[in-house]
Amino acid sequence: MNSTERELLQLIEKNGRLETATIAKLMGISVDETTRMLEKLEKEKVILGYSAIIDWTKGTEDGAVTAMIDVKVTPKRGVGFDKVAERIYRFPEVKAVYLMSGVYDLSVSIEGKTMAEVGRFVSEKLSTIDSVISTTTHFILKKYKHDGLVFSDNDEDKRIVVSP
Amino acid sequence: MITEPTSKYLSNTVQSIQPSGIRRFFDLASSMENVISLGVGEPDFVTPWNVIEASYHSLEQGYTAYTANAGLFELRKEISRYMKRRFGVAYSAEDEMVVTVGASQAIDLALRAVLNPGEEVIVVEPSFVSYAPTVTLAGGVPVPVNTYSEDDFKLQPEQIEAAVTEKTKVLMLCSPNNPTGTVLSKRDLEKIAEVVEKHDLLVISDEIYAELTYDEPYTSFPAVKNMRDRTILISGFSKAFAMTGWRLGFACGPKTILQAMLKIHQYTMMCAPTMAQHAALEALVNGQKDVVKMKESYRQRRSLVIHALEEMGLSCHVPGGAFYVFPSIEKTGLSSEEFAEQLLMKEQVAVVPGSVFGESGEGHVRCSYATSVQKLEEAMRRIERFLKTL
Numbered sequence A: 001m002n003s004t005e006r007e008l009l010q011l012i013e014k015n016g017r018l019e020t021a022t023i024a025k026l027m028g029i030s031v032d033e034t035t036r037m038l039e040k041l042e043k044e045k046v047i048l049g050y051s052a053i054i055d056w057t058k059g060t061e062d063g064a065v066t067a068m069i070d071v072k073v074t075p076k077r078g079v080g081f082d083k084v085a086e087r088i089y090r091f092p093e094v095k096a097v098y099l100m101s102g103v104y105d106l107s108v109s110i111e112g113k114t115m116a117e118v119g120r121f122v123s124e125k126l127s128t129i130d131s132v133i134s135t136t137t138h139f140i141l142k143k144y145k146h147d148g149l150v151f152s153d154n155d156e157d158k159r160i161v162v163s164p
Numbered sequence B: 001m002i003t004e005p006t007s008k009y010l011s012n013t014v015q016s017i018q019p020s021g022i023r024r025f026f027d028l029a030s031s032m033e034n035v036i037s038l039g040v041g042e043p044d045f046v047t048p049w050n051v052i053e054a055s056y057h058s059l060e061q062g063y064t065a066y067t068a069n070a071g072l073f074e075l076r077k078e079i080s081r082y083m084k085r086r087f088g089v090a091y092s093a094e095d096e097m098v099v100t101v102g103a104s105q106a107i108d109l110a111l112r113a114v115l116n117p118g119e120e121v122i123v124v125e126p127s128f129v130s131y132a133p134t135v136t137l138a139g140g141v142p143v144p145v146n147t148y149s150e151d152d153f154k155l156q157p158e159q160i161e162a163a164v165t166e167k168t169k170v171l172m173l174c175s176p177n178n179p180t181g182t183v184l185s186k187r188d189l190e191k192i193a194e195v196v197e198k199h200d201l202l203v204i205s206d207e208i209y210a211e212l213t214y215d216e217p218y219t220s221f222p223a224v225k226n227m228r229d230r231t232i233l234i235s236g237f238s239k240a241f242a243m244t245g246w247r248l249g250f251a252c253g254p255k256t257i258l259q260a261m262l263k264i265h266q267y268t269m270m271c272a273p274t275m276a277q278h279a280a281l282e283a284l285v286n287g288q289k290d291v292v293k294m295k296e297s298y299r300q301r302r303s304l305v306i307h308a309l310e311e312m313g314l315s316c317h318v319p320g321g322a323f324y325v326f327p328s329i330e331k332t333g334l335s336s337e338e339f340a341e342q343l344l345m346k347e348q349v350a351v352v353p354g355s356v357f358g359e360s361g362e363g364h365v366r367c368s369y370a371t372s373v374q375k376l377e378e379a380m381r382r383i384e385r386f387l388k389t390l
Ligand SMILES: Cc1ncc(COP(=O)(O)O)c(C=O)c1O
Pocket: A164, B041, B101, B102, B103, B104, B105, B128, B174, B177, B178, B206, B208, B235, B236, B237, B238, B244, B247, B248, B249
């Protein structure tokens, strides 16, 4: 990855909705070049997708619950961590899976409508997988910051309108 | 002119100074709704958290008393290291440095320490609005030297020659410049240095924007051959570290002059705010990565704005530093003041008329690009629409 690509990635990582023309101007390159670079990075799966960061606690009654589950696994011959992880991440309710160092092996984050729903998933789907030895479920009570964004930020411009 | 009866108490010097033209625009823009301001002369970033946190911590630890007059010794040592590392100039933390209430106070101290009544100071215009009045308040006489867009607003050495009289003592330099964004290269500075040496001038070099240069490596004036001992270097934390409200700056220079400045500082200020000094210490020790990030973001926005101005046919030299562009609006036939006022009234975009920065700023407006990309794009659309109505 070269420095121009890195600059582009940093721009859209902060704001995935930046228009190509704006990116081009910010970087001082042509729109064509920007488009080509985006296509290349998408094709190489460096850019995996574009999504919005949403505060679901606002404006909806049907809130969601998120749980982070520490999963201990015994990898068996021919079934390494990757295979176990795959069995887990294929479930659509699983938002993230990471292989961890430390006292447990996989960190799984799950989103459901209610605690009961998440509980059902853990007891019926997750803990029944052969290689899974144990699970510890933590429910998220409140999100303060997610993916670098502070949820309650007061980011209005506090500067005086005209200054020397 | 002030006419109330109490005006008889005012000093003639103070009465001779006009309030800044910026003030009027501030009042006008403040009274309006939905204004996008490109008139702000400060970063749009909040101070990096580690810096704020360091200040909290110092308060929690009870550092609420005065510091040494010259500033916390730890901070001065860091400033000394920083100046060496970033700009290749060595200053002793013991006696060649004073920590001040913003670069603003450092400029005031410098001028008051060196000027006798009637001595002249060459002020390169368009310039930061405070220079000329501060010279006047220090008893000196500001002598404006105009720079022009044809020269990318660079001071030409012959112009210094032409302005020098037997009363000239000081040349005020500012690179990168507010409002033009112009950066003087090493070669430019060397040519200026020759004239400075020839006429035995003292230079006050305001390098508050030194970290914010985008094209060439920066040369600090005291780093130019033979200039260190005839330069008072002014800098501070406001711009590079996004710390305008903390009011913290510093001056470095030859011992005799710095000790004279310290004497004034001692009697008139005691010391710079302690909690801000602790913040500044953290900024110097752990702040460079944030400076780099912010600078990168300004560079991108500079590119955006220059592009947009070009597209709408407003010619603009590419400023090498700070966060200002200074396009010519001459072809509109409006004065800079009329342009700024009409733009504000019709499209609610605030820019600063070039004339407030000196006579040679006429025909231009200062636009700060230290504002979000979204607002910049909207402002550019509005300016373009405004131009079409003329
Ligand atoms: C060229 C220049 N010098 C000095 C200052 C004052 O800086 P400080 O906040 O450190 O007093 C400014 C602020 O706008 C400036 O533009």
